[in-house]
Amino acid sequence: MGKRATHLLMVVLLCISTSCSKNEFEEALGASSGQTPNTPETPENPEQPEIKSSPIAASAQRVGNAQAGYEYLTTGNYMASGVPFQAFLLGFGESTTNVLQREGDNAKLPYDYNAVLAENGVKVVGPNCMQCHASTLNGEFIMGLGSHNGDFTFDRSLNSPILEAALLNLYGSTDSPEYQAYAQFGKSIKAIGPNTITKSRGVNPADKITKVLVAHRDKDDLSWVDDPKVTIDPYTIPTDVPAWWLLKKKNAMFYHGLNRKDFGKAFIGSSLLTMSDKVKAEEVDLRVNDILAYIYSLEAPEYPYEIDQGLADTGKVLFENNCSSCHGTYGSNESYPNLLVALESIGTDPALSNDYSQASEMNDYFLDWFNTGWFAQGDAPIALKGEGGYVAPPLDGIWATAPYLHNASVPTLADVLDSKNRPTYWSRTFDDADYDSTKVGWNYKVESSQTNKNTYNTTLVGYGNEGHTFGDVLSDTERKAVLEYLKTL
Numbered sequence: 001m002g003k004r005a006t007h008l009l010m011v012v013l014l015c016i017s018t019s020c021s022k023n024e025f026e027e028a029l030g031a032s033s034g035q036t037p038n039t040p041e042t043p044e045n046p047e048q049p050e051i052k053s054s055p056i057a058a059s060a061q062r063v064g065n066a067q068a069g070y071e072y073l074t075t076g077n078y079m080a081s082g083v084p085f086q087a088f089l090l091g092f093g094e095s096t097t098n099v100l101q102r103e104g105d106n107a108k109l110p111y112d113y114n115a116v117l118a119e120n121g122v123k124v125v126g127p128n129c130m131q132c133h134a135s136t137l138n139g140e141f142i143m144g145l146g147s148h149n150g151d152f153t154f155d156r157s158l159n160s161p162i163l164e165a166a167l168l169n170l171y172g173s174t175d176s177p178e179y180q181a182y183a184q185f186g187k188s189i190k191a192i193g194p195n196t197i198t199k200s201r202g203v204n205p206a207d208k209i210t211k212v213l214v215a216h217r218d219k220d221d222l223s224w225v226d227d228p229k230v231t232i233d234p235y236t237i238p239t240d241v242p243a244w245w246l247l248k249k250k251n252a253m254f255y256h257g258l259n260r261k262d263f264g265k266a267f268i269g270s271s272l273l274t275m276s277d278k279v280k281a282e283e284v285d286l287r288v289n290d291i292l293a294y295i296y297s298l299e300a301p302e303y304p305y306e307i308d309q310g311l312a313d314t315g316k317v318l319f320e321n322n323c324s325s326c327h328g329t330y331g332s333n334e335s336y337p338n339l340l341v342a343l344e345s346i347g348t349d350p351a352l353s354n355d356y357s358q359a360s361e362m363n364d365y366f367l368d369w370f371n372t373g374w375f376a377q378g379d380a381p382i383a384l385k386g387e388g389g390y391v392a393p394p395l396d397g398i399w400a401t402a403p404y405l406h407n408a409s410v411p412t413l414a415d416v417l418d419s420k421n422r423p424t425y426w427s428r429t430f431d432d433a434d435y436d437s438t439k440v441g442w443n444y445k446v447e448s449s450q451t452n453k454n455t456y457n458t459t460l461v462g463y464g465n466e467g468h469t470f471g472d473v474l475s476d477t478e479r480k481a482v483l484e485y486l487k488t489l
């Protein structure tokens with residue numbers, strides 16, 4: 001191993017074992033020499049840097065039934081193993097809220113679990129999509145609002161031994177149908193647990209979860225392999241969770257615009273957690289068109305507080321002059337350009353984008369796995385393209401989706417618009433009613449360092465809050481007007 005490689009490994013290990021500053025990491029990677037951060041435009045330097053972006057072309061999507069999609073999402077068996085139903089109730093008790101007003105067994109479960117029959121016919125409880133894609137804001141439950149308070153800061157397999165001992169106690173042996181109905185879920189959790197830990201609460205490791213799962217599965221028949229087929233990267237790059245109601249405008253899925261073809265096929269990625277092989281995937285594939293129809297049917301929630309309409313009208317003009325070229329227009333004359341903006345032009349944290357656009361053992365394996373295996377077969381294939389850069393998202397319902405940017409690094413819209421005011425370390429209460437209608441986003445406290453998981457530390461790799469300086473050129477009054485307009489979207 002060369003000297004540079006050894007140094008890199010050491011820094012990477014340091015980054016995992018404790019935490020490291022982004023500069024150390026970038027220096028080790030040699031990244032700081034190549035990329036200069038965006039210099040914000042100043043009045044002395046009126047020349048605008050050229051924006052590099054490319055439109056993403058539309059691709060045909062399958063047509064489905066929204067109501068059937070809702071039923072399938074909230075009661076269907078796209079998860080194929082889990083904790084035996086009785087054991088789940090013994091462990092967690094019956095949920096009394098029934099937020100989704102479901103019937104039968106599901107009425108006893110939290111909204112983010114479905115009661116399903118495992119592949120061997122045993123009734124189990126498995127996690128559903130709403131683990132990450134439904135949330136409560138100001139006391140109101142909103143389907144499709146990305147989870148803003150999930151806690152992935154600990155190894156989720158730590159409790160596996162206790163759970164497994166309990167299952168053996170209840171059902172006798174690992175050969176019992178009940179234990180067998182749990183077995184695949186258990187293996188997945190043990191693979192994921194230590195490999196998908198985030199460094200603060202409120203960010204999501206779904207990209208990394210997918211990587212770990214595909215490392216453990218054959219790309220053609222999707223069967224599980226105990227020893228990963230590729231070395232799993234030691235780091236976990238965090239993301240936010242995009243709101244589902246935005247998807248109907250998008251030509252590509254994900255912050256990095258990775259999936260350019262069939263959206264429904266990509267949903268089956270979640271089933272990799274629990275299925276035994278492609279037989280289940282083929283069954284789920286017949287229903288994902290309905291899930292897509294349901295997601296397409298969702299609308300952004302309306303801003304629930306007062307809006308100064310005069311100020312918002314001023315903001316609309318400013319928005320259309322400064323922001324619409326990337327984010328589109330709203331209201332009667334709606335348009336959306338579907339632009340993938342190059343990293344050098346957006347300047348936000350590059351780690352997530354780089355993870356798919358730069359060659360590495362894991363990335364090469366990942367792209368090949370999806371683009372040449374089962375997911376690329378049939379009439380509705382997936383097609384992943386790690387082009388680099390971030391999609392300029394539609395801003396419908398943007399008031400509800402704090403924190404902001406692809407890595408949830410900025411707590412309020414006011415801070416998105418004024419990059420100098422973004423806090424380096426900030427904490428929040430994770431109370432869904434601790435909402436700031438002045439700065440639009442979460443109430444937060446500026447901290448001087450990260451002392452616990454409730455503090456977001458923007459100096460960590462992948463957690464940076466730099467870039468997107470387009471609001472900086474506006475005056476304070478103009479920013480207030482744009483902020484008011486954003487509430488109306």
Ligand code: HEC
Binds near residue numbers: 131207240242243250
């Ligand atoms: C563990 C959390 C988690 C679960 C469970 C999950 N997702 Fe996601 N989902 C995410 C995250 C995070 C992203 C964004 C990832 C990115 O862009 O890098 C995402 C992205 C998406 C998108 C793309 C949205 C866009 O605008 O680009 C769709 C659609 C979606 N998920 C649907 C589903 C469906 C359907 C299920 C269940 C079958 C599901 N997800 C399960 C976390 C999750």
Ligand code: HEC
Binds near residue numbers: 319398417468470
């Ligand atoms: C050159 C294209 C471009 C321009 C101009 C632009 N944006 Fe953006 N915007 C983006 C991209 C790309 C992202 C996603 C960046 C990321 O997540 O890393 C983004 C993200 C955002 C977000 C966060 C979205 C979220 O869900 O977290 C907001 C809010 C936003 N922009 C508002 C504005 C406003 C207001 C203006 C005008 C003052 C503006 N943008 C100008 C490209 C642009």
